[in-house]
Amino acid sequence: MLLGIDVGGTYTDAVLIKDKVILAQGKSTTTHGEVLKGILAVLDKVLENQPVETIERVVISSTIVTNALTEGKTSPVDLIVMPGPGMNIKTSFPIEPQIITGYVDHRGKITAPAGTKEVQVKEKNVAISGKFSVRNPENEHLLANTIKEKAEKIFLGSELSGELNFIRRTNSAYYSATVADTFDDFCKHIENSLKERNITAPVQILKADGGTLPITAIQKQPVDSIFTGPAASVLGIMALTPPKVNCISFDVGGTTTDIAFWENGKPLLAKNGASINGYPTAARAFHMRSVGIGGDSIIRKESGGFTVGPERFGPSMAVGGTKPALADALVVLKLVDYGNYDKACEALKQFADANETVEEVAKKVLEVALVTIEKVIAEMLYEWSIQPVYTVDDVVKGTEFVPSEIIGVGGGATGLIDALGDRLNLSTSIPTGGMVANAIGAALAKPTLSASLRADTTEGFYIIPESDIHERIPSGFGLAKATDILEKELDKKCAELGISKQKAEVIASEYFHTMHSYYEVGEIIYLRMQLQPGILFPIEGREVVF
């Protein structure tokens, strides 16, 4: 039995899944500032009369990191950086960094050792980051060792991401350090509450990349569990009706619509990490956008015309709310069938000019919502189309994303999909979805892990920065051998973390013959592998009625 919990902005949902069937589902209101309270409420609903001892795994997708940042439940951090020569980075991070000597060049050679004597630690939480530390983390480790008596929680850039981008790694380390206390607290409470309910199954946390990790692992990188709502939504779609063609999905919730792109049945991952408060991080996510348009988005009439959202003031008037919302317009146009039709008409009547019918008002409102969504889809297509290409082959072939279908999920999707399909000239489909798709997505999410290997044969070493491995290159080394080594390393990590072994896929690889002078020849191999995000199995039926 699998338990999935999704903490959304409005509701907290939970599902219990057994043998590909949904056994139980529940909903509670998300209490602002008290995420845990909502979780416990929904937990007790779902677990009623269930054999909790047969639960094999619990996965939580929560807003805890997002909330910690927006509500200021953060801890002060000492941010220690070793940028070496290069860009001026004084204002590149959310706080002013302590700049220390120490530099590693692009080949991983230490050209200046870490200035261990310069470090001053005032706070319990510390983030340490050095340029090119993924090519050689020694300087970061040296600093961490120097301060380990003074600091409690230390986050290293090289441990947060194995990829190049000093600024993103540093921001990831900083945000992890600043939310660490709140996050650890949350984890402790979750584990205790589950124990109190006799649940001994391992607990995993969903990440923005759609994968899960055990609590102990995610505590080393809490920033990666930010923005998991959209990821859960994508996984939910995968579980309920996996798209087969290249398509765009849009999931219309109460306050937002989550848009994702799918290629060959898989959601596309963004090429870069997510940004937090405008600061780019290394936290991976799907190529998704959340638009502030949902069923409960408030309708306003201003001098320039109608606006829809992004705020929500409770439910729409058709279902007992006090302010007109997008769902009311959909009800008036008979695009969706729920709530009270007359109440919905009444909601829109206040906007009607003389001689204008409520249908005409509703159409205008719908138009605004559609234009907003369409604009975001166009931006996403553009973003995908301008992603850098580094080979002639890619330029000639092109890497554009060409969707052939648009699929809608969530309460308001039926009301928007036909018009959206017309506008984008795409065929449409609406899978019979669940109201708790996000929780289903969380419950079924597979663990993800990634690691990279870089070998420079002239140096004679290969490195796997995620595991702090720096080894001599064995004989008969090549791309195949490198893949083999990295695969084994990922297997080993799975075993360490207690997650089931899965086939890792190569997500990036580069191979170069190099010449360091006219006669000295070498090779550079770069490889990145990942346990891809996905679901354990699709849902085939349900015992509860939606």
Place this chain on the structure above:
Amino acid sequence: MKNLGLVFFPAFDWLISPGHPEREERLLYTRDQLVEEGIFDLPCIKEYRPRLAEICDLQRAHIGVPNIGKLITPAHLTSAGGCLVAADAVMKGETKKAFALVRPPGHHAMRVVHGIRGFCTINIEAIMVEYLRSAYGVKRIAVIDTDVHHGDGSEDVFYHDPNTLYISFHQDGRTLYPGTGFVEEAGTPGAWGTNINLPLLPSTGDEGLHRLYDNLIARILDEFKPDIIVNSAGQDNHFSDPLASMNVTAQGYASLNKKINADIAVLEGGYSVEGALPYVNTGIILAMAGLDYSQVLEPDRSDLRHQDKRCNERVDELVTQVGRLWDERDITREKLLKACGNTFSRKKNIYYDEEGIREQQIETIHYCNDCEGYMSIKTDATNTRFGSQNAYIIVLHRGICPKCRQVAYDKALQAKKGRQAQYVLVQDIETGIIEEL
């Protein structure tokens, strides 16, 4: 508007031949540095991907024999296309400046192309300059070439064009490929003084370079009053470059770039792929984006030497000599035009080092009082990949008057009738259409 449009295209799958300096990983370490610095995430920089240039874009600057399509690979269309994207970004007002950090390079490719010379097949700056004119009507363009080699290809294409100022400083041709680029090569009579060569002594460093810029180049650029400034941003003046013997640093390049204040920069040579390119490119990008580049330093400066004391003396000589040439350009032009009458011919022997091609060329400019006139070129090449080949070419300049057009066509038809050449070609610079008669 963003400060800088950046077209980064390292062509990781393109090389001239194994072991050649123009090989796949030339920009690998630069890519690593730029990504690691977080350059592509900077809010003041907008990244663009290159597009494929069209054949007609190439043919505004080049006449390929037998045709340009047979001489290039998609890589060339991509690096030329990268320059066009950079030009569009600036001209459409999307970004203040743009940098096409692309390869393959182009500044040794001349107007007539039989094959590869000095790592170049097509001249990506020249193609961009002609595009700026055809697509946006830009008139006066200054190209400043900061590569260590004399950009003999760019000189060849711009040599007769009084509206393009071409300035190249480089290691003296007596000590380095391609062996040209002397002060006396100042343009044909109608364009005298708009081709400025500044040969520097080996070992010249930041000091000499800036002395030259501050005391001479700045003034010439200013007085030419260009609508657009292009920087052919070669980086082989760097102290660690394996092909040349200069002493310029990343700081020297970045601060020079800031002074030049180019609208569009295009990467040219630079073969110290590990020790220079990552830092010089970072420096140039930051300078163009208006950011602080003062901390961009090579971690390894063991090869950096102080410039020889004669370097500044050479610089001072150039300041005087070329300064005078520049100041007297109008009088000289008038004198030369009067002396040559309606036509001016020059003979060229061109060697294509990559392929061992030898080309003999006679280029004749036909002046007209009503228009820019036209050009006729006889070219004869041996040892090309198509064997020996020759062509008679007519080049129709922009805004050519009907009378000149008629005369030029008649010449081409005559050549065809008299079987004077294997190929008789008529190039229309404005459209980039080449007609084979």
